[in-house]
Amino acid sequence: MTSTTPAGAGVGPSPTPALEVRGLSLRIGGAQILEDISFVVPTGQVVGVIGPNGAGKTTLFNLVSGVLAPTGGQVLLDGADVTGRTITQRANAGLGRTFQTSSLFPGLSVEENVRLASQVHEGGAISLVRFPRPGDPASRRARDLLGSVGLGDRLRHRAGDLPHGDKRKLEIAMLLATDPSVVLLDEPMAGVASGDVPGLTDVIRSLHRDHGCTVLMVEHHMEVLLGLVERVAVLHFGHLLAIDTPEAVMADPTVQSAYLGEPA
Numbered sequence: 679m680t681s682t683t684p685a686g687a688g689v690g691p692s693p694t695p696a697l698e699v700r701g702l703s704l705r706i707g708g709a710q711i712l713e714d715i716s717f718v719v720p721t722g723q724v725v726g727v728i729g730p731n732g733a734g735k736t737t738l739f740n741l742v743s744g745v746l747a748p749t750g751g752q753v754l755l756d757g758a759d760v761t762g763r764t765i766t767q768r769a770n771a772g773l774g775r776t777f778q779t780s781s782l783f784p785g786l787s788v789e790e791n792v793r794l795a796s797q798v799h800e801g802g803a804i805s806l807v808r809f810p811r812p813g814d815p816a817s818r819r820a821r822d823l824l825g826s827v828g829l830g831d832r833l834r835h836r837a838g839d840l841p842h843g844d845k846r847k848l849e850i851a852m853l854l855a856t857d858p859s860v861v862l863l864d865e866p867m868a869g870v871a872s873g874d875v876p877g878l879t880d881v882i883r884s885l886h887r888d889h890g891c892t893v894l895m896v897e898h899h900m901e902v903l904l905g906l907v908e909r910v911a912v913l914h915f916g917h918l919l920a921i922d923t924p925e926a927v928m929a930d931p932t933v934q935s936a937y938l939g940e941p942a
């Protein structure tokens with residue numbers, strides 16, 4: 679006898695999602711930047727966010743991470759309402775993000791960048807004079823994380839000299855140093871040479887596969903998203919048009935006319 683019901687499924691309510699936004703809205707002056715956005719990101723899923731420039735994708739991330747306060751609605755992390763909490767409180771609750779533009783220290787080495795990210799997370803003073811010693815746990819961890827993103831042979835390189843693809847991998851190692859459970863990636867492929875896209879895609883996949891992170895990522899390249907995400911949310915002029923599998927989203931006529939018909 680076969681069953682399509684997985685073991686343990688079908689009993690009780692569905693588990694609490696890692697991230698949920700409920701009726702999230704932002705009005706600035708007379709402009710409605712985001713309106714009534716609601717969706718869930720179940721624990722362990724990778725969800726993409728697409729939409730034309732100016733649709734509100736980065737703003738959505740700013741609301742989720744606490745950079746901006748919404749004018750309506752809530753953000754829930756693991757079921758807890760964090761809408762009134764600061765960026766730091768949300769980071770301590772397990773939320774990590776990268777920015778659309780690079781946020782690393784270009785003059786420091788690759789390893790120093792990751793050590794600093796973990797020092798900041800642990801609440802210690804940032805110390806540039808605290809040079810790594812071989813047995814230093816922070817350095818060991820930095821080297822492990824850099825190995826896991828494929829930068830194990832770049833430890834002493836100046837971060838600013840890395841190619842874009844490697845800078846993004848470094849930012850992901852810095853993010854992992856903060857031990858996040860939910861990560862927000864804003865256009866991780868921006869500026870990355872096409873030859874570096876598959877390697878960076880693998881690193882993003884490993885966030886979910888090897889580090890157990892739940893991932894919400896803005897990415898314009900549908901071919902990248904297709905290989906990574908279970909669902910895609912489509913934003914358009916501050917509205918959520920659809921959230922579904924990549925195939926269903928691409929086949930949705932509303933989405934096609936609103937978004938896919940436009941040049942990327």
Ligand SMILES: Nc1ncnc2c1ncn2[C@@H]1O[C@H](COP(=O)(O)OP(=O)(O)O)[C@@H](O)[C@H]1O
Nearest residue numbers: 706709711729730731732733734735736737738
């Ligand atoms: N602080 C702000 N003040 C006024 N308008 C803003 C602000 N931040 C973003 N916007 C506007 O909100 C809209 C969405 O921007 P953004 O979230 O950056 O879009 P996306 O990331 O999808 O390209 C744009 O029209 C932008 O000009």
Ligand SMILES: [Mg+2]
Nearest residue numbers: 735736737778
């Ligand atoms: Mg943006």
